[in-house]
Amino acid sequence: MPELPEVETVKRGLAPVMEGRVFTSVVLNRKDIRFPFPENFIKRLEGKTLTHLGRRAKFLVAELSSGETLLMHLGMSGRFSIEEGSWPADSGNTNPKHDHVVFTMSGKEAPLIVYNDPRRFGFMELLANGEQGRMAELGPEPLSNSFNGPALFSALTKKKAPIKTALLDQRIVAGLGNIYVCEALFDAHISPLRKSCDLTEAECEALSTEIKTVLEIAIKAGGSTLKDFAAVDGALGYFQHRFKVYGHENDACPNTDCPHEIQRVKQSGRSTFYCPHCQI
Numbered sequence: 001m002p003e004l005p006e007v008e009t010v011k012r013g014l015a016p017v018m019e020g021r022v023f024t025s026v027v028l029n030r031k032d033i034r035f036p037f038p039e040n041f042i043k044r045l046e047g048k049t050l051t052h053l054g055r056r057a058k059f060l061v062a063e064l065s066s067g068e069t070l071l072m073h074l075g076m077s078g079r080f081s082i083e084e085g086s087w088p089a090d091s092g093n094t095n096p097k098h099d100h101v102v103f104t105m106s107g108k109e110a111p112l113i114v115y116n117d118p119r120r121f122g123f124m125e126l127l128a129n130g131e132q133g134r135m136a137e138l139g140p141e142p143l144s145n146s147f148n149g150p151a152l153f154s155a156l157t158k159k160k161a162p163i164k165t166a167l168l169d170q171r172i173v174a175g176l177g178n179i180y181v182c183e184a185l186f187d188a189h190i191s192p193l194r195k196s197c198d199l200t201e202a203e204c205e206a207l208s209t210e211i212k213t214v215l216e217i218a219i220k221a222g223g224s225t226l227k228d229f230a231a232v233d234g235a236l237g238y239f240q241h242r243f244k245v246y247g248h249e250n251d252a253c254p255n256t257d258c259p260h261e262i263q264r265v266k267q268s269g270r271s272t273f274y275c276p277h278c279q280i
C-alpha cells in the first residue's frame with residue numbers, strides 16, 4: 001500500500017511529463033474505480049493544461065488551467081506508469097485490463113500516463129476552485145514547519161488513545177501510515193502503547209523530528225529509484241526500503257546493545273511492531 005513517501009515519489013516522477021502540458025486525450029476504461037468518475041470527467045480535462053502537480057498527505061493534487069483541481073489517490077494498489085506510443089500495445093503493464101485511466105499529454109514524445117489499479121481502492125475527483133473536498137479535515141503535513149514538537153504536544157492533550165493510534169489519525173498529522181508510524185516511534189524510543197496525553201513536550205519534540213527523518217529517508221530512497229524506474233517495471237513509486245521494526249516480528253532488536261526481540265501487537269486492528277525494551 002503506497003504511503004506518503006511513495007506518493008511523493010510518484011509526484012516527482014510524473015511532474016516532468018505532466019506539468020505545463022495539456023491533456024490531449026483522456027481515456028476511461030471504466031465508469032468508476034473506488035467511486036464513479038466525476039461527471040464530464042474527460043471534457044473537463046481535455047484541452048486543459050496541468051499547471052502544477054503537488055501532494056497533500058497521500059493525495060496527488062493537480063491544478064488545472066480551468067481553475068479546477070484534479071485529486072488523485074492511489075488507494076491500496078494504484079500505480080502510474082509513463083509510456084510512449086499508444087495504449088494498450090505499448091503499455092508496460094502485464095495486465096492492461098487493470099489500466100483504468102490513460103492520459104495523453106502534449107509534447108514531442110506525447111507521453112501516456114497510465115493509471116493501473118487491480119484492487120480499485122484508488123479514485124480521481126475534480127474540485128472547483130478553492131474547494132478542499134476530502135482534504136478539508138487533514139491535519140498538518142508532517143514535513144511542513146507547522147508540524148513540530150509544540151504542535152504535536154498540543155494536538156495530543158486530552159487524547160487518551162495510544163500514541164500509535166493517534167498518529168494514524170489524519171487530523172493530528174496528515175498522510176502517516178502504519179509503517180512509518182512504527183518506525184518513527186522506534187527511533188524516538190517511545191512505546192506505541194503509551195497514552196497520547198501522557199507524552200512530555202520533549203518526547204513530542206523527539207517524535208516529530210523522527211517522523212520527519214523516517215519520511216525524508218524513504219523519499220530519498222524513492223527518489224533514487226526514479227532514475228532507473230523504467231528498468232524495474234515501469235511503475236512509479238514502489239521501491240524496496242529496509243525497515244527497522246516494521247515486519248520484523250521475533251527478529252533481534254536493531255539496537256546492538258539490546259538483547260530483546262521485536263514484538264507484534266494489534267492496535268485498532270492494525271499490526272504494531274516495537275521493542276518493549278527500547279521503547280518505553
Ligand SMILES: [Zn+2]
Nearest residue numbers: 253258275278
Ligand atoms: Zn530493543
